[in-house]
Amino acid sequence: MKNIEWRHLKGLNELYVKKRTRLKITSNAFINQVLFNQKKLIRYKLGNHSIIEASDRYYKYYEENFEDMYNYYLSFFKKSGIENSAVKRYTEDDLKSLIFIFNNNKELKKVLTTEYTFSNRVFKGKGAKYLAGKPGLKKDVLKLLEIEEFPEKDAKNNQWRIVVDCKNPKVIVLCENIACLKVPTEYKRNGIELWYVGGNNTKPLVDLPLEKFKYPIYYFCDWDYHGLSIFSRVKNIFNSKGKGIELLEPLNLDNALPVNSPNHKSKWKPEKLSRLKESDYNDSQIKIIESLISKNIWIEEESMGLIELLESKNII
Incomplete structure (x- = not known):
């Protein structure tokens, strides 16, 4: 359901409320394949393909799969004052x-x-x-x-540090990418305080006093050359403060992508361990890095489940 746009959610809600819609929701592959063709929860009005109607079984499916999502985004539109037009893709x-x-x-x-x-x-x-x-x-x-x-x-002072506060934190996780901070509710519920320091912009960490580091700290990043080299810089900053930081490693390589993936610019170097500082990684992590280099692949931060990683190490 990742590719469902706001206009599709509007149409699905209109179906739920009015039992029919003129919005072109079947342009979405998931809606067309699953709701229309496989489950037959929606159908064209007899003799008029410009109108889509809901079957009796549609309502329960909508409540279980789309209602919370629609209401969450609708609430945002209302609070922010942004128009929630179905024209917006x-x-x-x-x-x-x-x-x-x-x-x-x-x-x-x-x-x-x-x-x-x-x-x-x-x-x-x-x-x-x-x-x-x-x-x-x-x-x-x-x-x-x-x-x-x-x-x-x-x-000139273009340094980011954005924090998602947590009432009862167990750990702090520094995220190289911003994705986790966009949907922080589940992390807060699990006692995870998220920090985003903007990838290469590690300077905010240099200026932080020690009292900011009350809890165990972990680093969550892309497993490619840039992500791992930034971790080395972050680890060096923490070492200078006498504070440890641990790198969260992927559980497997199932979601690895080719290094030449679209919009991915980080390439492995031909030197040993791609010029990464070997002492910054444990034996298990070194084996993963060597495997990634040998296969010319990388692992995107978003493809790893942060909560699953922390649970697998009994951190939370």
Whole structure:
């Protein structure tokens, strides 16, 4: 259901409320294949394919699979003041990114970057020009940030540290990527305090006093050359403070991707262990890195379940 856009959710809700919709929800592959063809929960109105109707079995399926999701995003639209038009082709990741911006408005404005930099960081994997190609989305982003336009140059002190506070934390997890912070509820429920320090922007960690590090600290990142080399820099900062930090390793390589994946620019180096500092990793981690290098693959942070990793090590 990852590729269901807001317009599809609007249509599914309209079906639930009015028993019919004119919105073109079957343009979504999941809705077309599963709801329409396989489960036959929806159908075209007899003699009129511009109208889609719900079967009697549709309502329970909607309540179990879509109602909470629809209400969650609808609540965001109401709180933020952004129009929730069905014309908007916002993906679920777009919506999560908008909610992240809305919830972290003040912090993001303090370190406001150029449009390309902001797009590359917040809409990870979509590219620096993603917002430029979606003027409607950019307009909503600017509204949430309460600005008229992005600055032409990056701020000199362009260092990010965004924290998702947790009432009763058990651990702190530093995320290289921003994805976890977009949907933090489950992590907070499990006592995980999330920090995002912006990938290469490790300077905020240098300036933090020791009292900020009350709990065990773990690092969660892409397992590619850039992600692991950044971990080495982070570990060095923590060593200088006399504080340890542990790298969370993947449970397996099942979700590994080719290094030449679209929008992925981090390549392994030909030198031993890809020039990574061997002493920064334990034996198990070194074996994983060597396997990734030999197969010319990498593991994306988002493909690893953070809670599952922590549970597998009895951390939470």
